[in-house]
Amino acid sequence: MLNIGDVIILEDLESKEVKRYKSKIVEKKEDELYIDYPFDEATGKAAFLPQYKELKAYIVSKDNNVYTFYMTIKDRKKIEIPVLVIDYPGEDQLTKTQRRRFVRVPSTVDIAIHPLYEDFAPFTATTLDISAGGVAINAPVDRQLTIGKTVMVWLVLHFDGEESQYIKSKAHIIRVIDEIIDNKQKISLEFDGLTALQRQTLIKFSFNQQLLFRRKGMEQY
Secondary structure, three states: OOOOEEEEEEEEEOOOOOEEEEEEEEEEEEOOEEEEEEOOOOOOOOOOOOOEEEEEEEEEEOOOOEEEEEEEEEEEOOOOOOOEEOOOOHHHHHHOOOOOOOOOOOOEEEEEEEEOOOOOOOEEEEEEOOOOEEEEEEEEEOOOOOEEEEEEEEEEOOOOOOOOOOEHHHEEEEEOOOEOOOOOOEEEEEEOOOOOOHHHHHHHHHHHHHHHOOOOOHOOO
């Protein structure tokens, strides 16, 4: 299930804000994983995580599934490269995450994607679908957007008879479709750290979009 080179995201359980660190699996033992030194997704800088710190781990497998478990940093070692040693409960103890807690509906919404630090050029696009949990878009392949990467997104939500609402949030990439059409590929993003008001706005927008599609379907008969 898990392989050398799989992306691993570590989430700080004690932080009041969403704080994630990105790494990858370097070596796999029966009850331990060796991971590359992680970096803070918000700053791109190397992160110092003390021994015995407890974190929640998200592992993105090569089949694009995400598995979670709780772990503790056990040790630091140097093999070919410096690594952190974390405890690993075994594959039968991993929890496969259910990404789609919110219904996604087809919707064309203007969106801007920006890097947290200058590792790719910002770009604008339109969504393919949207929910209170995330969005899917067609992204240029030259931006090198990979699973686990965190970006900043801006959305413009238009409500009939109301003022447009703007959503600004961090989001991380949870799926990348290999098929490339017109130098673009579909990526799915999951929002990070939405406020309760932002979540409610997205739920309202998704509900309105569902009603719109139902009306259009009824008008065809």
